Amino acid sequence: MQNNNTFLNIISLINSPASWAFISRNIYNYSKDLESVNLIHQRGFLYKEDLFLKLQRPLFKKAKADLIFDIPSNLKNKRNSDFVIAAFVYEFPEISQTWSYHLNKNADLIWIPNKFNDDILKRSGVTTETIITPYGTDFKQTISKTNSNLNKRYQRKPFNFLTICMPQKRKNPILTINAFLKAFPIKNFPDTTLTIKFPYLPGKFPWDISTEDLKESIKDDKRIKIINKIYSREEMKELLLSTQLYLQPSYSEGFGLSILDSLSLGIPVLVNSFGGQLDFCNSDNSIILKSNPKEIKGLDYSNKEKTVIAKEPDIKDFSEKLYRFRTDIDFYIRSYQKTKLLDPKKYNWKSISQTIINKIKEKTL
Template sequence: MVLFPKSPLLSKPGLALSLPKFRQFKRALSLAVVIALIWMISTASHNSITIWDEGSLPQGNLVFHDRLYRLIETATLRYADYPPYLSDIYAQHGISAEKPCQVPMPTLPLATIADEPSSPLNDTQLCEIDRSKYAIKVDGPIGEPTSFGTVASNIALHLDRLGYPIILETWTPDIRLSPELENIRARQPNQRPNLTFRVSHIDSLAAKPSTHYFGLTVSEVPIMPHTTASAQFNRFLEPSSSRFQKKLFVPTRFSQELLSGAVPDAQKRVNLFPHGFDAEIFTYKYRFDRLESNRYQFIWVSVWGGRKNTRAVLEAFSFAFPKGTLTTASGRTINVELKIVCGYPPTIQQWEHDHWNSKPGVVIVEAAADRPATEIARFYHEADCFVFPSFSEGFGLTVLEAMATGLPVIVPEYSGMKDFCDRETCVMIPPTRLIGLNFGSHYGCGADLDPRVMAPVMKEMVLNRYDSLVIGRKAAEKVHRHWTWRQLMQSFDQNHVCPLFAGQAEQRIRPTEEAQSQ
């Protein structure tokens, strides 16, 4: 067989002798291309998030899903009439078990939970202005290692990326900011802001602002009528007699519910502004290559104690894995670990630290004021399951960030997390009982997950690694589609910020919100 018979190159002296080498080169090149394609497909499958058919769990996973929730239901019913569990170490230090909740929780009219807070925007309805003409002051704990700090920082970053000149009003004058925030501070305009956006508790929001004013706040317990906080909310929501508009935002429908006792028509007067996560930091981590690993790590991330209920996850872990190991039916031993990453400020007592740190499998990472989000993401990538039995959350930012990395999460079926968690994307345990929460003048209910209910659930996650990872992967797919800061801030700008400056009398309402108002 003659190759390239019409090629003038092959008619030159000496080139005919090189045909065998050319054929070898061609075969080697083809093989290299095939290998490269296989590597690219493998890499893409590991790092991308595949959408499951019809948006539901794979068929094989449904068996595990049903068995898991039957287990949860049985354990919850068994311990519902028991008092809250309290280990001896706490009784020895004079700490009592939580008391039952006596405060009726407010309710709102039943609304459909929107799975798409950042719905694709209709290009024909986009608000367009010259954003460089409108300065926005972001006022809050920018750069600080708290949930409010994370939220305030991301609001500033993404409004800047949208083209608005940003003025930073940090609460700590010498706060160490990220390079991008430092860059914003270095070029902030020397002018009066057209809009002030404050992220804080209600008692520090301006009732009579001197600019257009947005306030973002949150609550974990009901705001009751005839209280100081109730008066502050209603004073803020009073129509302004000046030409300046003001709006109040909360991150979840749960927070709206908590305000309904103090704020008439809370659903209409208080706007929703969900929180998001940084998709460049909290990336999806492929974990299906760990199925045969002899190591399994649970992780909990937050400020120690109090409303975060750190004690419950530690006690549940000790029930489930008293020796820090689990032996499978085939005789394989899995080393199980619980990593507790303490948020700032440090609130752990020394005796608590010494007691729990001595337990097999428990690792406590000390609080650090300068721990970057990249380090939290690394902790998530190393872990296999996130456990967070918080009594009550206005939103639950750490849960969202953990879901983004593909971690299956175990959380209460209660409070703000229900806006982005459901039983297909999270392991949701109904409250074993409702306990009383007391925050000074505010009282409310918290969801107590009994450690004796959580323990068998944690065992199931270890024994059914593949099935639990499917839940985590589906969670990541969901939140990466709708809950990134970039998507949420674009939607927020189109619904609230741009129309304000464009002088539009009626703000454009997203289809999901419009449907809920009918």
């Protein structure tokens, strides 16, 4: 370990399609223009060398602080500096006692993206100070909201719905398929399609849906397209702009990056009524699903045997809202015209990075 003038170590998985890696890359890219930042990149979930950034072998340096993107039980082993900021996000009401212990013992500050996660930590007995700063997006509104343009958009064929997610039970892709098929019998809606974007096919991890369940739910319906490749940021933008309505009916979201991206572009979103996305989604700018509390096993990636409390979207309400969006042009146009990110400046990666840097300075200088 070397002594130098490094301000911040960012310790994270970088070359992966996982949300954690995406957030890390953005914090690194914007922070390095503000202070001396050292990137200690890790191997891990869906890691692939040089996938997004061509990186040199990491150097472990002493810095003012470490910003660590990892599960709480790994914080102690990743520490290089005297002050540790743990980046944390979670989807369900409480974390384990083990995670609470490590956050209290091995983190000096916890960065969380919203009040939803702040409530989780408080409920779990975490007393370490938190900084609440959201994640960001680099997308901007590109769709004209005039009636004439939206009328043209409505006429596009195929009329496509989209969901982007890991093939995990928590993300509810099977429910999305079932609601789509319930709303749109092929005989009546041959040109209405559903695209499901996975970074990999299911069955790779214990918390995934099964390949058999996926095939059974699709029922050989050719209108349902599965994409299982990793996209660049530009490809992801093009994919979002190709859809009419973005769907994210997860049992719960810790934040909801793809939802944020969709709103930023001006794409209407349909989301569950539970989760961190409600920090920037409400009935003024989104289509909110009815849902009911439910205890469910197999959703938590930290423990597949754990039963968690989440909210299950109502499939009847889901299919009815899909049907209305497809068949009621007035509802379609109103949905587009109300779609917006309520506070765009809040979700800017540069200002987010500056906020974190300023907090570190406050605590360490």
